Amino acid sequence: MDKPLNNRAWLLVAPVLLFVLFSALLPMMTVVNYSVQDQMGENHFFWNGDAWFRDLLNPATEVGARFAGALVRNLAFSVTALLIEVPLGIAVALCLPRKGWTVGATLVVIALPMLIPWNVVGTIWQIFARQDIGLFGAALTGLGLHYNDTQDPVSAWCTIVIIDVWHWTPLVVLLSYAGLRAIPDAFYQAARIDGAGRWAVFINIELPKLHKVLVIAILLRFMQTFMIYTEPFVVTGGGPGNATTFLSIDLVKIALGQVDLGNAASMSLIYNLITITLSWIFFTIMTQLDRRREE
Amino acid sequence: MTRTGVLPRIGLAIYLLALMLPIYWLVNMSLRSNEDIMSGLSLWPHHPSLGRYFFIFNDSTWVHAFGVSLTYVAINTVISVTVALPAAYAFNRYRFVGDKHLFFWLLTNLMAPASVYAMPFFNLYYAIGLFDTVWAVALAHCLFNIPVAVWILEGFVSGVPREIDETAAIDGYSFPRFFIRIFLPLIANGIGVTAFFCFMFSWVEQLLATTLTATNALPFAAVMTRSYSAAGMDWSLLAAAGVLTMIPGAVVIWFVRHHIAKGFALGRV
Numbered sequence: 001m002d003k004p005l006n007n008r009a010w011l012l013v014a015p016v017l018l019f020v021l022f023s024a025l026l027p028m029m030t031v032v033n034y035s036v037q038d039q040m041g042e043n044h045f046f047w048n049g050d051a052w053f054r055d056l057l058n059p060a061t062e063v064g065a066r067f068a069g070a071l072v073r074n075l076a077f078s079v080t081a082l083l084i085e086v087p088l089g090i091a092v093a094l095c096l097p098r099k100g101w102t103v104g105a106t107l108v109v110i111a112l113p114m115l116i117p118w119n120v121v122g123t124i125w126q127i128f129a130r131q132d133i134g135l136f137g138a139a140l141t142g143l144g145l146h147y148n149d150t151q152d153p154v155s156a157w158c159t160i161v162i163i164d165v166w167h168w169t170p171l172v173v174l175l176s177y178a179g180l181r182a183i184p185d186a187f188y189q190a191a192r193i194d195g196a197g198r199w200a201v202f203i204n205i206e207l208p209k210l211h212k213v214l215v216i217a218i219l220l221r222f223m224q225t226f227m228i229y230t231e232p233f234v235v236t237g238g239g240p241g242n243a244t245t246f247l248s249i250d251l252v253k254i255a256l257g258q259v260d261l262g263n264a265a266s267m268s269l270i271y272n273l274i275t276i277t278l279s280w281i282f283f284t285i286m287t288q289l290d291r292r293r294e295e
Numbered sequence: 296m297t298r299t300g301v302l303p304r305i306g307l308a309i310y311l312l313a314l315m316l317p318i319y320w321l322v323n324m325s326l327r328s329n330e331d332i333m334s335g336l337s338l339w340p341h342h343p344s345l346g347r348y349f350f351i352f353n354d355s356t357w358v359h360a361f362g363v364s365l366t367y368v369a370i371n372t373v374i375s376v377t378v379a380l381p382a383a384y385a386f387n388r389y390r391f392v393g394d395k396h397l398f399f400w401l402l403t404n405l406m407a408p409a410s411v412y413a414m415p416f417f418n419l420y421y422a423i424g425l426f427d428t429v430w431a432v433a434l435a436h437c438l439f440n441i442p443v444a445v446w447i448l449e450g451f452v453s454g455v456p457r458e459i460d461e462t463a464a465i466d467g468y469s470f471p472r473f474f475i476r477i478f479l480p481l482i483a484n485g486i487g488v489t490a491f492f493c494f495m496f497s498w499v500e501q502l503l504a505t506t507l508t509a510t511n512a513l514p515f516a517a518v519m520t521r522s523y524s525a526a527g528m529d530w531s532l533l534a535a536a537g538v539l540t541m542i543p544g545a546v547v548i549w550f551v552r553h554h555i556a557k558g559f560a561l562g563r564v
Binding site: 003004005006007008009010012013015016017019020022023024026027028030031088091092094095096103104106107108109110111112113114115116117118119120123124125127128132133134135136138166170174177178179180181182183209210212213216219220223226227229230247248251252255264268271272275276279280283 | 303304306307310311313314315316317318320321324332333334335336338374377378379381382384385386388389390391392394397399401402403404405406407408409410411412414415416418419434435437438441442443445446447450488495498499500501502515516519520530533534536537540541543544545547548549552553555556557558559560561
């Protein structure tokens with residue numbers, strides 16, 4: 001199945017390129033520009049070479065330690081969120097009804113959390129997690145747990161994970177459900193004739209067919225959790241201490257709070273580079289697996 | 296598919312309940328007064344009132360902002376799906392110089408944190424005179440929606456056998472005629488699903504939307520942030536506005552539910 005080589009295909013891609021470049025190129029260049037300059041007084045910039053970058057990547061400096069801390073916290077958060085959301089999403093998709101009026105109704109209910117603007121999500125949980133007037137906080141306290149999302153670092157961190165699971169598992173559910181529905185009945189009948197158990201059906205039939213939708217789900221979720229901003233900003237403000245200060249939060253603190261453009265710009269470039277590298281590794285592994293299976 | 300047993304149904308019920316609780320809390324808050332919300336835990340509104348909703352419906356700022364949000368989301372969805380369709384076809388059907396790099400470069404645009412690029416975006420759209428229009432937000436959201444659209448549509452294109460392209464060419468169809476008359480109807484399902492995702496990501500994004508607008512094209516979410524500062528937190532009003540933001544999305548998912556339920560594996564099955 002070799003695709004024909006045809007460079008005129010560029011014509012079909014050109015509109016996409018035009019629109020995306022328009023929004024991507026200039027803002028990107030501005031950031032690169034700031035990352036190699038320093039500022040003296042109002043609007044007086046001079047060349048600063050790679051000094052910002054060297055500071056940032058050296059954990060012995062103050063800004064380096066801060067960046068390393070935020071990076072570790074963010075990676076831990078992304079991994080935790082993915083480990084919960086992907087299995088949970090697939091499991092829920094397997095339980096969803098297949099026909100009847102309940103299908104549409106269930107899909108709408110499941111998609112609702114994703115369709116709420118992100119600052120509203122924060123607003124909901126700000127109240128919902130409170131120990132005095134919010135159901136979630138009050139229930140946990142009632143169970144005798146030591147829960148306080150604004151004072152206790154562990155509670156705050158768990159709250160952000162729970163918000164993310166609540167908010168985004170539906171994405172995995174919808175994609176997995178659509179992937180499962182695309183499997184022809186003949187596959188299941190063949191499995192039944194072979195006497196395959198439920199687990200064998202899942203591993204040998206369902207999971208391989210979910211491959212492509214899961215690549216999209218996992219990559220999207222990784223990128224979004226790695227760039228999470230609004231929810232911790234609204235709910236915990238990055239605290240207590242810096243327990244929920246993820247990379248984006250830290251970056252905005254530096255760029256807007258301290259107006260330290262050089263530091264912020266170099267940090268965002270490194271940050272972007274890390275995201276791209278991790279996504280690339282993941283993307284390559286997933287597509288290689290796919291190719292090997294087809295051969 | 297094997298029949299669903301009792302255990303999965305119970306599990307699903309618990310999941311749906313957990314999903315709905317925070318949303319119920321929002322609705323609950325929107326029906327109570329601020330004093331009532333702050334005074335203590337109450338599982339349901341004791342004196343429910345729709346006052347906050349009427350306040351929003353009667354205030355031209357809120358109504359206008361709701362229209363603005365819907366407009367730029369609609370423009371963005373149309374642009375994203377339209378330009379992504381031929382690109383998805385090209386990526387799936389042909390090899391061309393730099394195709395793999397281009398595809399991954401498109402995806403990297405999803406990885407740029409909006410918080411970083413908000414200020415450069417402001418400068419860019421201010422310079423070209425689009426600042427504070429719905430077009431600024433619609434174009435800015437293309438940055439992440441076009442790559443998503445290309446990505447999802449490519450999966451749907453790969454599900455259409457290549458023999459169909461070849462047969463059409465033999466039958467004397469020109470490429471544009473083939474693409475519009477034969478190919479698009481075949482992936483109508485994918486267009487519906489992609490439009491839903493574009494709608495969703497544009498509707499919920501508000502950092503760029505807020506940065507790129509001031510008064511004329513103020514989005515709904517920005518009006519919400521304003522009510523933070525005026526006389527403390529107006530929780531009840533915020534909750535009512537929050538409930539209203541869920542409605543357009545719910546309507547859109549209701550329309551595409553058949554496309555999702557029909558299933559898509561994104562690739563050859």
